Amino acid sequence: MSTLQLSLAIIGGLLLAGIVAYNTWTSRRNAPKRAVPQEAERGTAGSGAAPDRLAEPALRQDPGFDGGGAVELTPGELQALDRGTDPLSEHAVDPTEALQMPVPSFSVERRPGLDPLIDVIAPLQPEHVVSGDAALSALPPTRRAGSKPFAIEGLNEATQQWETPAPGQRYQSFQAGVQLANRMGALNEIEFSEFVVKVQAFADAINAAPDFPDMLQEVARARELDQFASDHDAQLAFMLRARQAAWSPGYIQQNAGRLGFVAGAMPGRLVLPATSAAGLPPLLTLGFDTAAALADDPDQSAIRDITL
Incomplete structure (x- = not known):
């Protein structure tokens, strides 16, 4: 085998390996996001990790400044800046103490569910x-x-x-x-x-x-x-679209369940029930493709938009 043939064979092998690696990476990147197993979710919660890491990374964007001249301050300096020059600053509440203060309870007005008008x-x-x-x-x-x-x-x-x-x-x-x-x-x-x-x-x-x-x-x-x-009659609806990878039905149900959504009467529908009184209609309805919810393998069903 000549040097030219050997070089072409090596280049062809590298090119083929690159194509296979690229296709594998693309398939994994575009695969629908699946629900996190309950065991892994409990382990993450027990280790003290932030639950936000389980959420869609594309939906989270922390605020920040573009400038690089940031100045680091000590906790005492931050507390002094927070109080400012207010003459009543000696009565200010420490932020750590404020987090431990009890939340005031608000009484909800109880109204009958039945209305003679409707x-x-x-x-x-x-x-x-x-x-x-x-x-x-x-x-x-x-x-x-x-x-x-x-x-x-x-x-x-x-x-x-x-x-x-x-x-x-x-x-x-x-x-x-x-x-x-x-x-x-x-x-x-x-x-x-x-x-x-x-x-x-x-x-x-x-x-x-x-x-x-x-x-x-x-x-x-x-x-x-x-x-x-x-x-x-009027309805207010929002369309939520996936930025990168699609979602699976289990991924949507798991993340919506953290916000209080439960399964509705129809496949592909989640509802946020009213908590003020029994028998009231749901506060919010989240819907996605019914065919994806009824698929034989829901983890392979790709959902790119949901309606809220």
Whole structure:
């Protein structure tokens, strides 16, 4: 073999090795990000590492100055600069002590979930005071009448406020309601009849007498409300796109779960439930491709954008 042939063979081998290495690096870089195993996540948390390292690196950008003339100060000088020349600086709180101070608690105003403007409400008057445990055991298994949200509230004997039945409480009266309209349309006669059946079963269980409104009048009111809502409906949505590597469904669920999101009723949908009261719609909805969520191997499903 001549020197030329040997040189060409070496160059060809190096070129082939470079192509293989480049393709391997590109495949690993563009592979969908997967969820971190729970064991590794617990180990990272136990070692005191910052949880931000598990997040998308492209989404984090620390602030900084471009100039290189930074001056290092001692903790005492930083504290002096923080206090400034304020005459009341002797009453300033040390930052380390401020982190240990208790957070003030804010009382959340409790409002009933049912509203006569958007709900069909049927009062229920029991023969005697009903305990919360008895009311909970008599509640219907589902919270929907057709496609409309359905709820039952009780008037707390102690607080005199309408609330979802809770164990250990006593209620002197109840009210059941179903939403007149939502994005699935207006309340129809079939859904109203299903509402009546569920409320009647609950009333029989607690020995209460329900008072149902007129069906035709409520259905007409539902159509009017649906028409008004259709003319004034608005939704605010954000599109989040991956900057570099795509995301897998598990990666999205793991990072969204840290913020309080839970799986929704449909594949590819996560919801942030309302914490102020039970039965309220979710605060936020996060959605991605349904086909990716139902894939045989979700870790190989590439998701490049999600809707919030």
